[in-house]
Amino acid sequence: MSNDASTTPKRCGYVGIVGRPNVGKSTLLNYLLGQKIAITSRKPQTTRHNMLGIKTEGNTQAIYVDTPGIHAGKQYALNRYLNREASRVFKETDLLVFIVDRMKWTDEDEIVLDKLKQFRRPVILGINKVDQIEDKTQLLPYLESISKKMDFAAIVPLSALKSQNLGPLEQEIMSRLPEQPFYFPEDQLTDRSERFMAAELVREKITRQLGDELPYRMTVDIEQFEERNNCLHINAVIYVERDSQKGILLGEDGSRIRLLGTEARKDMETLFDSKVMLSMWVKVKKGWSDDERAMRRLGYLD
Ligand SMILES: Nc1nc2c(ncn2[C@@H]2O[C@H](COP(=O)(O)OP(=O)(O)O)[C@@H](O)[C@H]2O)c(=O)[nH]1
Ligand SMILES: [Mg+2]
Structure with missing residues (x-):
């Protein structure tokens, strides 16, 4: 099938990357873009601001929003700021990618899940860090049980760090972006100075x-x-x-x-x-x- 640029309609939309701290959201953004724009580390709260990573390919522009990660602490003004930043994307994006860490489902994942249900956006579940799963036979039954938590648009096991299965993830994302003109110039990578x-x-x-x-x-x-x-x-x-x-x-x-x-x-x-x-x-x-x-x-x- 031909993919003639002049006849295929453009697709463009905002994609929120959400999840608790430390599951690999910023790492995923960097590898999707093929360039490091978001900082990462083993420590939670590494990401403090929502930031955009823009990927334009052919007729599709995905505008990824990296978020600080929803977490339980409310004590400091900084913590409250981080939760507010993260919560905004639930309302302001077309599609959400919910990242979790392997087969370790925690209370903080559950908090994110509750928010996802509330805002009724299509949600793709990304099970990250599968490179660290030793017994891969456990993955399939896990996927089955987790698929009952909510009506996910798709579930994709992946490794952001090892760039495993990012293609299929992108396919799931791209095909769900609304048909509309690009918001950003094709060569723009981020909204940050x-x-x-x-x-x-x-x-x-x-x-x-x-x-x-x-x-x-x-x-x-x-x-x-x-x-x-x-x-x-x-x-x-x-x-x-x-x-x-x-x-x-x-x-x-x-x-x-x-x-x-x-x-x-x-x-x-x-x-x-x-x-x-x-x-x-x-x-x-x-x-x-x-x-x-x-x-x-x-x-x-x-
Ligand atoms: N083994 C492994 N580690 C990963 C993967 N993705 C991220 N990490 C590591 O997990 C830690 C947290 O990553 P980061 O992107 O900062 O998480 P965020 O808080 O969700 O943005 C970092 O040390 C990453 O190198 C992965 O696919 N496999
Ligand atoms: Mg981060």
Whole structure:
């Protein structure tokens, strides 16, 4: 069958990627796009903002929305912000991809499921990390039992990290997008600024390397982002809440921050396709993660 570009109608729509933290939503987005735009790590709360990843192929444009992940904590203003961000996509997308981790169904998955039922969008269930399932014979009975939880449009076992079964997942997604013109230019990859992406890459390096407590009490602000002499000059300020956290970040004689800076700079050079000069500073700002005003100044806007 021919697929003549001039006669096939265009399809375009928003696809929310939802699920509890740490199931691999951001990893999936990066591999679907074939480029790293969303930061990932083993720690929950790595993703803090909804962000778009746009994939245009032939007559189809899928606008993926990566979300922070629904979780149970309500204690901090930051946690409440993360849940609000994640909840918006249930209402504002055409289609949802619900990601779960192998055969470990948890209470937080159940919370997401309740929300999915409420908003009545078509839902594709993606069972991620199947590369880590040792006994594959258990998968089929599991799929059968899980299919009873709600009327899923499709169920796709996959591995985001190993790029397994992403083609079939994309097929299921593409075929369900509404027929309408593209919302974004064909070459646009995301809705986020380069400044935002730079801050996220710094945050990723810190989240991956440092202890469990620090990442949640840390945020990054890009104070300068300028191109001069074919080189991007970027100044990043890392805000933490306590002097002790500042010490951890700096490391002995500043060795840790230098290492973090080198890693972040390499990723920036790949993403921006340019030479980068990166300076990083650490500042203490007490209580920013439970102070709505400070959060707004640091980019956590509603
Ligand atoms: N083994 C395996 N690990 C994965 C897979 N997808 C994601 N991960 C890992 O799971 C962790 C959480 O991933 P992330 O994308 O940040 O999860 P998110 O919080 O749902 O966005 C990271 O350490 C990923 O490398 C997968 O398919 N297989
Ligand atoms: Mg994420």
